[in-house]
Amino acid sequence: MGYKNRAEAETEACLNEALLFATMCIIGLPVDVHIRDGSVYFGTFHTASFDKENGIVLKEARLTKKGKSSANVGNGSVIETLVILSVDIVQVVAKGVLFPVDGVAANISGDNAEAAVTNASSSEIAVSEAKKSNMFTVDRKKSNQNRGSAKNKNGSSQGLMLTRAGKDHEGRKMPPNDIVNVMEFEHGKRDGVNISKREASSGDSVNGRQTGEDWSQGEQDLYKHKFEFQREKSADEVHSPNAITGPHLSEAKPVAEGRVTVKLLPNGVSCNSAGELMKPDNQYCGRPASVGTTSPIAVCASVSTYSNPTVDVPSESLCSSLANSTDAVSPRISESNRSSKAFKLNPGAKIFSPSFSNPISATAPAVPTAASMAYIPSNAPAVPVAAVQPEVGIPFAPRSSVPAKYSPYSNLTAVNGGSGSQFLQPVVRHMGSRAQPQPLRYSGQYHAVQAAPAFVPPNSQSVMVGQLGQLMYIQPVSHDLVPSAAAISSVSARPMSTPHQVQYPKHQGSAAGQTLQLCVAPPFVAGGQQPFVMPSHIPFLQPPIPAIRPIPVPGSNTLFNTKFP
Amino acid sequence: MAMEGSNITNSSSGEDFAVGCLLSIKTTLGEEFNGQVMTFDRPSNILGPKHGPKRNIRFLKANYIKEFSLLGQAEDPLDIKKCYIDLHSLQAREELALRQAEADAERIGVGVTAEAQSIFDALSKTLPVRWDKTVIVVMNEVRVSSPYLADCVSGGTPAANDRVKKVLELERKRLQARGASR
Numbered sequence: 001m002g003y004k005n006r007a008e009a010e011t012e013a014c015l016n017e018a019l020l021f022a023t024m025c026i027i028g029l030p031v032d033v034h035i036r037d038g039s040v041y042f043g044t045f046h047t048a049s050f051d052k053e054n055g056i057v058l059k060e061a062r063l064t065k066k067g068k069s070s071a072n073v074g075n076g077s078v079i080e081t082l083v084i085l086s087v088d089i090v091q092v093v094a095k096g097v098l099f100p101v102d103g104v105a106a107n108i109s110g111d112n113a114e115a116a117v118t119n120a121s122s123s124e125i126a127v128s129e130a131k132k133s134n135m136f137t138v139d140r141k142k143s144n145q146n147r148g149s150a151k152n153k154n155g156s157s158q159g160l161m162l163t164r165a166g167k168d169h170e171g172r173k174m175p176p177n178d179i180v181n182v183m184e185f186e187h188g189k190r191d192g193v194n195i196s197k198r199e200a201s202s203g204d205s206v207n208g209r210q211t212g213e214d215w216s217q218g219e220q221d222l223y224k225h226k227f228e229f230q231r232e233k234s235a236d237e238v239h240s241p242n243a244i245t246g247p248h249l250s251e252a253k254p255v256a257e258g259r260v261t262v263k264l265l266p267n268g269v270s271c272n273s274a275g276e277l278m279k280p281d282n283q284y285c286g287r288p289a290s291v292g293t294t295s296p297i298a299v300c301a302s303v304s305t306y307s308n309p310t311v312d313v314p315s316e317s318l319c320s321s322l323a324n325s326t327d328a329v330s331p332r333i334s335e336s337n338r339s340s341k342a343f344k345l346n347p348g349a350k351i352f353s354p355s356f357s358n359p360i361s362a363t364a365p366a367v368p369t370a371a372s373m374a375y376i377p378s379n380a381p382a383v384p385v386a387a388v389q390p391e392v393g394i395p396f397a398p399r400s401s402v403p404a405k406y407s408p409y410s411n412l413t414a415v416n417g418g419s420g421s422q423f424l425q426p427v428v429r430h431m432g433s434r435a436q437p438q439p440l441r442y443s444g445q446y447h448a449v450q451a452a453p454a455f456v457p458p459n460s461q462s463v464m465v466g467q468l469g470q471l472m473y474i475q476p477v478s479h480d481l482v483p484s485a486a487a488i489s490s491v492s493a494r495p496m497s498t499p500h501q502v503q504y505p506k507h508q509g510s511a512a513g514q515t516l517q518l519c520v521a522p523p524f525v526a527g528g529q530q531p532f533v534m535p536s537h538i539p540f541l542q543p544p545i546p547a548i549r550p551i552p553v554p555g556s557n558t559l560f561n562t563k564f565p
Numbered sequence: 566m567a568m569e570g571s572n573i574t575n576s577s578s579g580e581d582f583a584v585g586c587l588l589s590i591k592t593t594l595g596e597e598f599n600g601q602v603m604t605f606d607r608p609s610n611i612l613g614p615k616h617g618p619k620r621n622i623r624f625l626k627a628n629y630i631k632e633f634s635l636l637g638q639a640e641d642p643l644d645i646k647k648c649y650i651d652l653h654s655l656q657a658r659e660e661l662a663l664r665q666a667e668a669d670a671e672r673i674g675v676g677v678t679a680e681a682q683s684i685f686d687a688l689s690k691t692l693p694v695r696w697d698k699t700v701i702v703v704m705n706e707v708r709v710s711s712p713y714l715a716d717c718v719s720g721g722t723p724a725a726n727d728r729v730k731k732v733l734e735l736e737r738k739r740l741q742a743r744g745a746s747r
Contacts, residue, residue: 018584018603018604019604022603022604024655025622025650026622027658027659028658028659028663029658029662034594043666044662054624059662059666060663060666060670078673089626090592090593090594090626090629091623093622093623093624094622097621097622
């Protein structure tokens, strides 16, 4: 075969891969196939031959435009399997294709990114070693067979995948298995991003932040990721945005909606931090390099910057109520950010905000905008706490021990996730990450460290059964509150929490996608539980809150104006 | 990064389209569009303009390009190193698409008039219907045959029969009203 020779050239190999890749991207999508005689067939792209001739197979094809020559295809009848030979094809047009590169791979989590990177490289190696041409010819043969009997489609596509399958499956954990909707797909990915980011930030850079000034550590971590991601990222995305504001813009590109939120946050932060905090700026300088995939990082950064100013203020003004105030404030800020963002994303979400206190409204919008919201909450509570610690110092002594538990918890939850389906894993870990901030709060406020372990298991279970999980989850909360807090708290907490419960399932149904619903909903539930916790705190915190509220407002400017009219 | 497009069946052998080129292309079928060259192989593969994360992909054979003009040069649109494909999602997507297509296809009557199809579509909004050749079968028992007037309704329990007649008349009225308003 002449192709063997060709394939030996490196560039040529790439080209073929590009074609292969592009072809695979349109599998299962509706395409228009223009034929030599001018007729157009519309159908679902099934497979293509990569042998000498580039014939394709359509499923459920219809003749949409009659050409000059008469085909044996009736106008209007549906052909279950239509094989179009290469000689007849003029062009194949697929509309609205979402390239994994643009939409998904860009969002691929650290896990995925790594997986994908190894993916690509190893596949290259495999290709070069195994004489790619051979492999492809094998594949081609398969696809040829498919031409004959079109039912083998799975075989062919898997055959194509064989070159990668080994490496892909690692990455495949993350993406939901049944993807109906591309956006959902992204969400899933982003969740993944989140988690990995969170692990990095909470595990490593949190330490850095505990020291307060010590951003460099976090930066180093980020750089590590940077290298991973840079390989992943296309040069264009990486470079051009760098010149400007950095990663956020670039992020906004690939995924318009979701990323906008990210973009908003950092911008708001940079406004704040410009005069006030030099370090966050430095972070940003570093981050543009790490770019794109670092969206969660960006969020972390923004959140942390937020939390810093707020933390400063209470530490000065409210010495006695420090523990409570900082706890309450930092989550609240982040959440209000969320809500404002969510508001911009989908105005409908805002509806929920007026009826409830901030945290509630914040998380409520978080539900509809699935992923983008999903990772923010997880980052937000954790980072502020970490940032808080150094400044508060002694009063939080119990807490400093808690962050050390971050990693253990995440491990635990991650293990639980492993038992579930593949896609659950990110979710579970996500929840785990959620759970972490809560223990922090509790330990901080009530010095009841035991509360933390109590929460983790219910979380993991709640993944499996969303609503039960809620119930289970809440009760421990209230119990914990009751002993430490006055009876009022429990009373106030329960009525507050029950309406939330009612609300969340609804949103899950409407917002989360079909397949993802099962999986993703739990994290929201988890997210929703935080607010449950929060209202119970509110009664105690009331004195600190008014003092705190003015603080975020000047800081965040427009974001908060939308939130607090 | 220039590319290699040697061999193959295209008439422009020897001339290669460089990946990343922004081209305005006219095809022999008289179509005209702008796009970026994503890869060039036997056919030249043109990547449609990018709108956000979604784009249109066009696989165009180079020998059907009548003329083209270079609009500019951009960076490579596709970095093969970061390509990532999830087979499961592909399979799921195709399965879903096929199911959808089959469902849609079943809804299209073969050898029926446009009016009959619109009646079918209208009925399908309220009742479960399917085609049996040119006969609309409602709820698997009531049959509505051409020309799909109330008189043509037959079979089924009297209640079901009446129900179908009623819906049919209403839908016909609605269709007429819509037709008149146009």
